[in-house]
Amino acid sequence: ASVRKLYLRPKLYSASQSLPVHSQMSLLSPSAFPVPPSVSISLVPSSSQPCLLCSVMDFYPARVQLRWFQGQQELSGRVVATDVIQNGDWIYQLLVLLETPLVWGHLPCQVEHVSLEQMSVRGFWVS
Numbered sequence: 001a002s003v004r005k006l007y008l009r010p011k012l013y014s015a016s017q018s019l020p021v022h023s024q025m026s027l028l029s030p031s032a033f034p035v036p037p038s039v040s041i042s043l044v045p046s047s048s049q050p051c052l053l054c055s056v057m058d059f060y061p062a063r064v065q066l067r068w069f070q071g072q073q074e075l076s077g078r079v080v081a082t083d084v085i086q087n088g089d090w091i092y093q094l095l096v097l098l099e100t101p102l103v104w105g106h107l108p109c110q111v112e113h114v115s116l117e118q119m120s121v122r123g124f125w126v127s
Contacts, residue, residue: 015124034115035091039110039122049101054122056094062086065095065112068098070105 037059044051056066062084068075078099087095096109108123 010109023067034113036115037064037113037120038111039109039111039120041122044097049099050110052098052107053084054096054098054102054111056096056111058087058091058093059113059115060091061114062092063114064092064094066096067110069110070100070110075107 035058037056040055040057042053042055044053052068054066054068056064064084066081068079075098080099081094081096082094087093098107098109100107106123108121111120111122113120
């Protein structure tokens, strides 16, 4: 006999919606809805030159785009990225490292994902 797995995913409600009486969980297939990424930037010290790490975590589906900028110029030559990594629970993560001499200014990473109504931009201020 074959076994069919079912997955429980929390159903998200806005503040204006009331929760159903029967349950706060719903049975959904893993691809039933997109999950927005959480984005953070951290400084990674290095002996040669500092790096900025943009972590894009816990998103679904896997297709995501991340770009680093300095001013209006996209920084692509000194970017190192992992492949999109599946966490094993139907969500994904991506780590993108920017090797850059830290000059004064704002260095944003821009994330585009189907779950986001507009691009998510997280910046790192260097002073």
